Amino acid sequence: MIFAVISGLISAAILPIFSRFKKDLVPKLYPFIPLGIFIYLASFLQHVVSEGAQFWSYSWIPSFGINLDFRLDGLSLLFGLMITGIGALVFFYTSYYLKEDKYLDRFYGYLSMFMAAMLGLVLSDNLISLFIFWELTSISSFFLIGYKNEDDSSQKSALTALGVTGFGGLVLLAGLIWIGHVGGTFSYTELLNSSEILQNHQSYIWIVILVFVGAFTKSAQFPFHFWLPGAMKAPTPVSTYLHSATMVKAGIYLLARFTPLLGGTDIWNWTLIIVGGFTMLYAAIHSLFRTDLKSILAYSTISALGILVFLLGIGTEDALLGAGIFILTHALYKATLFLITGIIDHETGTREVTSLAGLQKIMKPVALAGYLAALSSAGVPFLLGFISKEVMYEASFHFGSWAILLTAALVITKIILFVAGFWVGIKPFTGSLPEEHKSAKMPSPLLWVPPVLLASLSLIFGALPWLLDGLMQSVFTSMLPEAPEIHLAVWHGFNWILGLSLITLAVGLVLYYTLKPSKKLIENVKTFDRIAPIQLMENIAMSFQGFAEKWTGFFQNGFLRNYVITILLFLTVLAGYRLYDGVDIHLDWNQISQITPSEFLVVILMVTSIIFALVTKTRTGVIVALGIIGLANCLFFLYYSAPDLAMTQFSIDILLVLLFMLVLFQLPKNRSFSTRKIRYRDGLLSLMFGSLIAILALEVFEAPSYSEVSDYYAENAYILAKGKNVVNVILVDFRGIDTMVETVVLVIAAIGVFSLLNLNLNPKSKD
Amino acid sequence: MKSLIFQTASRYLLPLLLLFSVFILLRGHYLPGGGFVGGLMAAIAFILYSFAFGLKETRSIVKLNPRYLMPIGLAICILSAISPWLVGLPVMTGLWYDEPLQLIGMVGSALFFDIGVYLVVIGSTLTIMFSIIETI
Amino acid sequence: MELLLIFIIGLLHAAGIYMLLRRSMFKMIIGLILLGNGVNLLIFLLGRLVKGKPPVIDEASKVFTEIYADPVPQALILTAIVIGFGLQSFAIILIKRVYKVLETDDLDELNSTDEEI
Secondary structure, three states: OHHHHHHHHHHHHHHHHHHHHOHHHHHHHOOHHHHHHHHHHHOOHHHHHHHOOEEEEEEEEHHHOEEEEEEEOHHHHHHHHHHHHHHHHHHHHHHHHOOOOOOHHHHHHHHHHHHHHHHHHHHEOEHHHHHHHHHHHHHHHHHHHOOOOOOHHHHHHHHHHHHHHHHHHHHHHHHHHHHHHHHOOOEHHHHHHHHHHHHHOOOHHHHHHHHHHHHHHHOOOOOOOOHHHHHOOOOHHHHHHHHHHOOOHHHHHHHHHHHHHHOOOHHHHHHHHHHHHHHHHHHHHHHOOOOEHHHHHHHHHHHHHHHHHHHHHHOOHHHHHHHHHHHHHHHHHHHHHHHHHHHHHHHHOOOEHHHOOOHHHOOHHHHHHHHHHHHHHHOOOOOHHHHHHHHHHHHHHOOHHHHHHHHHHHHHHHHHHHHHHHHHHOHHHOOOOOHHHOOOOOOOHHHHHHHHHHHHHHHHHHHOHHHHHHHHHHHHHHHOOOOOOOOOOOOOOOOHHHHHHHHHHHHHHHHHHHOOOOHHHHHHHHHHHHHOHHHHHHHHHHHHHHHHHHHHHHHOOOOHHHHHHHHHHHHHHHHHHHHHHHOOOOOOOOOOOOOOHHHHHHHHHHHHHHHHHHHOOOHHHHHHHHHHHHHHHHHHHHHOOOHHHHHHHHHHHHHHHHHHHHHHHHOOOOOOOOOHHHHHHHHHHHHHHHHHHHHHHHHHHHOOOOOHHHHHHHHHHHHHHOOOEHHHHHHHHHOHHHHHHHHHHHHHHHHHHHHHHHOOOOHHHHO | OOOHHHHHHHHHHHHHHHHHHHHHHHHOOOOOOOHHHHHHHHHHHHHHHHHHHOHHHHHHHOOOOHHHHHHHHHHHHHHHHHHHHHOOOOOOOOOEOOOOEOOOEOOEHHHHHHHHHHHHHHHHHHHHHHHHHHHO | OHHHHHHHHHHHHHHHHHHHOOOEHHHHHHHHHHHHHHHHHHHHHHOOOOOOOOOEOOOOOOOOOOOOOOHHHHHHHHHHHHHHHHHHHHHHHHHHHHHHHHOOOEHHHHOOOOOOO
16 A cells, blocks of 8 residues: 555656656656556455455654554545546646647656655545645645746746645644644544544634644635636646646545544534635636636636535535535546646637637537536536535535525525536537637547546436445545445435526526626726735735845844844843842842952952953953953852862963963954943943843842752762762763763864964955 | 073973873862863963973974874764773763772773863864964 | 852953943953853852862762762863863954954954955
8 A cells, every 4th residue: 555655756756767768658657657556446445335444554753653554444535536547547638738848757757746645645544644745745736836937927826826735734734733632642543532532622723723724725715715726827737637636625635534523513614614605605706707718617616615615514414425426526527627628728729718619510529528527517417416416405405594595605606607617618619610710620539538538427427326325435434434324316306406406507507698708807806806815915925025124134234243232132121021020039148158358359359350351451451351350260169169160260261361462462452443422332231231140140049959960960970980070070971972072162163273373364465 | 481490490390280280180080180171281381381492392392293182082082982882881881990000090981081081172272372373 | 258259240241241342353352251251150150159068079988978069060161161262262363363364353344344355
């Protein structure tokens, strides 16, 4: 199983080498990869239907609970078959569609990578590996959308898509980790037992929100839908594969997957109903204002995704079953429509629906596929679309007090989708053939067989729905563990639902004949573009950038001191506020040791030399003051039981003064550049900082001390390390690695000095 | 600074200070001292000598360029750190020779580590100071 | 005594920062050294002051029999002093070189030196 999942990745990885030698073979061989996996997955159909989910486990990072666990149940099998089946057709289709393209091999690499990622996504049982495959699909789709990489708008669309879906993925990761944290495991199968715990947990609402953001971004739900129409910049096979049949359904997959885990609560159901319902209406209406075939399809796809979300939101038995059937229905007819759009584009060079007509005279099989797909999309009896529509209406019609409203929304959406489907699937082929397209030719079988195959599947499953019983039953069971037995049938008898279906068909037909796609309609909606989410996102991005520039310009003005001042001010204000807020200093005079005269003398000496160092104008004076400060420091160490420190400080002090003296006359003079005002400002700031440090020191000093570490070292110094000078034992034994690294730092400093001094940096030698 | 008194003093101070620095180094495990301090002392001894007799003279006593002491010292540190690993113990485990030796006391991997630190400190300090003296 | 030390620590920090904020490179180095001294003393103080009891175990015994100074801050400071020396010497040599090449020690004149070298 793992080989089936990663074979796409492997073939993408070896592609660069392979194509160097046998570039021509790539399009001939690669389509057999998805085909092979399709057959492999199909061989499990019987097992899954009769025995339920199948499992495979490969350990990956067991210490983090991350494994490559694969779970093949009805839902993942349905998706897996769609991914590989439609994938195989798209692979074949591409081999002709992009025949002349010079990067065709690259294209196959991206496609295989995407296929593998998508397969991994639907088969993963482990939430973390699910996330990894999820992001992989976003990344590979970035490459595919931006395939025409010289095109500015392609680049922009690819970036937008990656930005939105990648962002959603990260949000999803947070949600998944949270689920794992609450449920105690990352394994989906194990989590199924703890759905009660998850749903009653206080952070349930946050988990749901995070998962929703992930699913909505991927599945292009309002307000994240705007990346999908842009993604249609990709070559048509990509749109077919990613943006109608598989990738955009990943969000749906996720929601369906998590329905038994998180679903069934009010917040889950109503959010999905509202978002899905709004999206399906909004996008359906939008699709009427387009004339580009692919744009129409893009919006009708968003609308169909909205329907799916809406159905998952309703969440009743009928709704979940309807969602399961509609996933397949939509994939079949929408992929067909995309493929024939590609053929039309390929043969006539245009995708403007207004200028297309009568093509059936030239390309009969393509027209046939178009008719079937359009009819399935419309929900005409004996096509799969009819069955899914029936179940859908059934679901919304029996949904309590809101049934009328929800059903009305669904019917309107279906009517509009009827029109949109007819525009794409029927309009280009009927009527009289315009002059300019007379020269179009019948395409190669590689192009027309895939859509015909898909369309005939719509017909077969629609006419003989019992063929799907087994698969749909197991899909149903994976969304609803106690699912009742189902029997799909075309005829349900005379009832309200049939009436609704007839209304849909009748109104749709009337609308199709009265409403003509035209450019004028587009102009009318342009005015609303300003408040469209895509525009808002761009504005936000632009103003963010402008703000960042101003911000950087203000703080990073090139004067190091100003950075220091900013940092110090911030620190002082922050810590100062904290001190003002709740400092509680009470001195315990017993803790404080007596002042002996000699110590007092040292303190006086030190204060005097610090002040002297500040005010003196000579370099020698400063250095002498520094030497005295060091020596005084050394005396403090000596007084307070740190002989090692005293010795080290003493030697360093000598070395530092020697070093200063050696280079003294090559150093710049001890001058002041600043004005009096700036000096007062800096003086005030440093006094503030100094007092802050002093107060902090006082506070820490007053707090009780914890010395477990010191005690441990002290007790074990001799017993474990056979040393009696604990400081030295810490340095060379307990923390030896630290010391080693510190000596390395010293070596680096020495090398730095050495190379600075021997570096030839004579400005005159350059002239 | 080539006064006679200073030169005469330095002549005797150098071996004394060096001896003292080794003493400080060796006793570091039991009494105040150790590689850092010892190394600094030795470096000071050499620098004093170079003040009195000049850099060339100083270099002629020690044939080895102090720069090379740095990698040698680091190598000793690393070797003493990983030597327990070679006999199957975790890195940095203290290994000790059972009986104390004359003058030196207990000998173990920690001592070698300290010697490494000692050499690195001498090496880097002298490299810094000597290259400054050279450029004056 | 601790109070006096705290005062000195505050003073060292204030003086160090003040010098660090000056435009003269020489003063910056001085500030760096003062600050280093201040931080060392601060760490030392926070390990609590103990008089006349170095963290060295008696000749006769194997563990401490009485109160002792905290060895951990001492070990920290010891390496800090030595590394501080490395840093300070590097900084001194750096400004020496900069001064020699550019013949200025005003930091504000160093802002656009790329084309001058």
